[in-house]
Structure formats: C-alpha cells, structure tokens
Amino acid sequence: MKQALSLLLLLPLSALADDAAVLKCRALPDAASRLACYDAMPVGAARVAASPAAATAVAPAAAPAVAATPEQSFGLRPAVQKKEVQAETIHSTVAGKIDGWSVGSRISLANGQVWRVVDGDAVLPVLTNPKAQVSRGLLGAYFLQIVGHNSTARVTRVQ
Structure with missing residues (x-):
C-alpha cells in the first residue's frame, strides 16, 4: 500500500518534469538543436520503470527452448507447431x-x-x-x- 501511495505521489512530479523539458526544448530557436533536445528527453514509461517501486517487480521467466526440429514438426497443425519453425x-x-x-x-x-x-x-x-x-x-x-x-x-x- 505504501509503495502504491509513493508511486502515485511520484507520478505527477515526473509529468511536471516532462512538461518542463518540453518547454525548454520548445524555447530553442534552431530546428536541429530543438530536435536533438526532444530526442534526448527520457520517455515517460522509462522514467516510471526506473522508480523504486518498479524495481521490485519480478523479471518474466525465460521462454522454453524449442525442442522439436523442423523435420519433427513438419505437417503438424498450426496450434501445435511453432510459427518460426517450418520446413518446406x-x-x-x-x-x-x-x-x-x-x-x-x-x-x-x-x-x-x-x-x-x-x-x-x-x-x-x-x-x-x-x-x-x-x-x-x-x-x-x-x-x-x-x-x-x-x-x-x-x-x-x-x-
């Protein structure tokens, strides 16, 4: 509960920081430097992912390796067969x-x-x-x- 509350408090601050960065970039007179400024701004999703509450998230499990060779899976129905493994x-x-x-x-x-x-x-x-x-x-x-x-x-x- 405490983590969710701190995340809710940090969220508006990151939005204000983004607005300040946009205003700073908008004030630049040269188009090339303005574009470089916009490109250098961090994306909002990356900023939220960097927060301490998101750091405690569990990483997803690695996908299992494909055990079947293309020859073994040849002719199986698409629901059973993997899309990337297809022999002609x-x-x-x-x-x-x-x-x-x-x-x-x-x-x-x-x-x-x-x-x-x-x-x-x-x-x-x-x-x-x-x-x-x-x-x-x-x-x-x-x-x-x-x-x-x-x-x-x-x-x-x-x-």
Missing part, C-alpha cells in the same frame, strides 16, 4: 513395402511420421523401403511422392 519439404523412406495407395491409406515413414491419404490413388510396383518426399502445398496441403515415380497423393499427418 522432408525426405525419408517408407517403412516396409508399398504397392500404391488409395483414399484412407496410412503411410508410415522411417522417421516415425504417419500420413493418411485424403486425395489421390496410385498403383506402383511393389517397393521395399522406397525414398519418399513430403512437400508443403498451397493453403496448408501436403503432398507425398515416392521418389522416381510420378504419382502424388494429398496427405494429412496423423502422427
């Missing part, structure tokens, strides 16, 4: 055999990601652990392609 394409291999896909198929990659096909179908020769590429499309779409084949499926990340 990832490369991996399909875990196991694949002979094609249709709508609803789930494709597991060697990096642990699981993708569900939402549009497109393809028939491929039976391939074991083929290289795959998942790339970002327009409007939040993702496309999976087996390297060396023309077929592309629109996918969403399940896991």
